[in-house]
Amino acid sequence: xxxxxxxxxxxxxxxxxxxxxxxxxxxxxxxxxxxxxxxxxxxxxxxxxxxxxxxxxxxxxxxxxxxxxxxxxxxxxxxxxxxxxxxxxxxxxxxxxxxxxxxxxxxxxxxxxxxxxxxxxxxxxxxxxxxxxxxxxxxxxxxxxxxxxxxxx
Numbered sequence: 001x002x003x004x005x006x007x008x009x010x011x012x013x014x015x016x017x018x019x020x021x022x023x024x025x026x027x028x029x030x031x032x033x034x035x036x037x038x039x040x041x042x043x044x045x046x047x048x049x050x051x052x053x054x055x056x057x058x059x060x061x062x063x064x065x066x067x068x069x070x071x072x073x074x075x076x077x078x079x080x081x082x083x084x085x086x087x088x089x090x091x092x093x094x095x096x097x098x099x100x101x102x103x104x105x106x107x108x109x110x111x112x113x114x115x116x117x118x119x120x121x122x123x124x125x126x127x128x129x130x131x132x133x134x135x136x137x138x139x140x141x142x143x144x145x146x147x148x149x150x151x152x153x
Contacts, residue, residue, distance in 0.1 A: 003111050004104040006147060007125035007137030012037045019086035023052050032121040035099065035138055036088055042133045043124035045092055046099045055091055056082050099124050104136055108148060111139055
């Protein structure tokens with residue numbers, strides 16, 4: 001299996017995309033993360049769903065999770081308001097590493113190694129030509145595991 005065969009089309013966002021729109025996109029597709037691309041469409045960063053959740057939870061609750069029990073459901077239902085007025089750039093971790101990127105001819109093992117080394121829920125698959133880098137799609141950890149298990153059967 002080559003990366004081009006494993007790659008799936010994916011929704012991408014830019015750094016200036018509205019954070020609430022990105023969260024809705026993530027939820028609609030049940031995506032573990034979104035690939036953030038630059039103006040040319042090349043992979044720039046990964047925005048994990050866990051990072052979006054972290055933004056929703058007040059800092060004092062992260063510091064002391066027992067405080068979550070005292071927040072009533074009415075207030076908890078409004079957690080997503082924390083995303084209003086923010087962009088994807090605002091949601092990215094300050095030390096966000098470049099996303100793992102696999103060439104289209106990479107093997108499944110090469111993709112798995114990239115994913116494991118980066119501890120990333122997805123790997124971007126690109127093809128380079130004279131026009132530049134073209135995103136073919138992404139390989140999620142769940143999809144890669146599924147395909148590897150099928151091959152083992």
